[in-house]
Amino acid sequence: MLRLVIVGASLAGLRAAQAARAAGHEGEIVMIGREPHLPYTRPPLSKELLQGTQEIEDSALQVGELDVQWRLGTAASGLDRAGRHVLLADGSEVRYDRLIVATGCRARSWDGPGSELGGVHTLRDLEDAVALRAALASAQHLLIVGAGFIGCEVAASARALGVDVTLVDIASHPLLPFGPQLGERWARMHRDHGVDLRVGVGLAGLGGAQRVEHAELTDGSTVVVDAVLLALGSVLNTDWLAGSGLELNPAVVCDSTLTTTSDPDILAAGDVAAVPVPLAGGAALRIEHWTSAAEHGQLAGRNALLDPAERVSHTTPPYFWSDQYGVKIQALGLPALAERIELLEQSPEDDRFIAACVAGENMVGIVGVNAARRLPWYRRQLTHPRPLAEVKLQLTDEATTLGAPLAAA
Amino acid sequence: MKVHVDMNLCQSHGECVAIAPDVFELGDDDMLVWQEEVPDDRRADMEAAANACPMMAIRLED
Incomplete structure (x- = not known):
């Protein structure tokens, strides 16, 4: 039976283990994590946890009775593909048949004058x-x-x-x-x-x-x-892959099934993976967002158990958000690629809107402010680049928009 | 099976709506509305929705 090893015990790694079990995998699963904690979710760390409206335990991801061997508090220090094992910082080795790399990123440091000071x-x-x-x-x-x-x-x-x-x-x-x-x-x-x-x-x-x-x-x-x-x-946690021969760009380069381009037995998921994004014309991009980590993990866990030819592609557009001062900002696709934006919907009070992010003729993303209920519709439009004119035409048949853009936007 | 959503946690991300639009929907006020009783053959979708929720607001009960 296949032995699945997952390096990285955060969101992507956990979802991978859960998906492998849900797909009926009965072999061993080993989860290696640098941090001493069981998986937790990071979005509250800058918001609810800091503000004191949530406590540490509220950020725990539900692990339930997941049947895995936890190797927590031990970072991976190397990968030996010929010998098919992961080297750990404590000197031990973990053998794998299939490996999922989900080691994510760390905060970028700064070593200028005074960086060593307290506070x-x-x-x-x-x-x-x-x-x-x-x-x-x-x-x-x-x-x-x-x-x-x-x-x-x-x-x-x-x-x-x-x-x-x-x-x-x-x-x-x-x-x-x-x-x-x-x-x-x-x-x-x-x-x-x-x-x-x-x-x-x-x-x-x-x-x-x-x-x-x-x-x-x-x-x-x-x-x-x-x-x-x-x-x-952030900085990629890929130091341990140096010398492994895996293609790094500097992220771990994968095909659309999250399989690394270098080794069909090794997949990658989450922040550490560069995956072709249909909206970017298939360019392999790193999407450092919660939802991508969850989706990647889920798909990598299933795909790792399959032969390469049977593996399924990741196609859903990126989704990310931020909450600040009670304002909900949400985005789909790749707004950073926009050459211009065009307001598509706006409430009469101007406190809710949807803006299309446009590159050339195509809509490559949207940004919504306090417009959550409109996102599912745009999500269906954004699986591939589509001419904005086409989307706008379809929008005229939509009965439940926020309203027409105000003249003096 | 029963689907519970903790509306103190829900922040209307709509991941569940994308997975099962026949069960979950965002209303005019951006608040989630959902079917509380779902046939057992939708279990896989409901588990996917619970796993996809960034706020971990969805809980399933047999």
């Missing part, structure tokens, strides 16, 4: 969130470097806790994954909630005795702070 945080794992929550309980002024998802969500959480926030990013707009064209809107939202948002500005250095006391920015200004969050994006 300097990153946010990726549960411990990071617990430490940041404790810091926010007494902090007066938080500097956040990086205005992506983590930076913006923590800014909103910190404001809800009454902490002053300075948010800086070297880019010209916050939340670029939702497309640069909507950036002004998100910038206004943060400033309306009292965030000192500075774009086109980076971090030059931190200073203080033992704990951080001030930050120097690249525009020459200084900010007095008592806590810093470095939200600089």
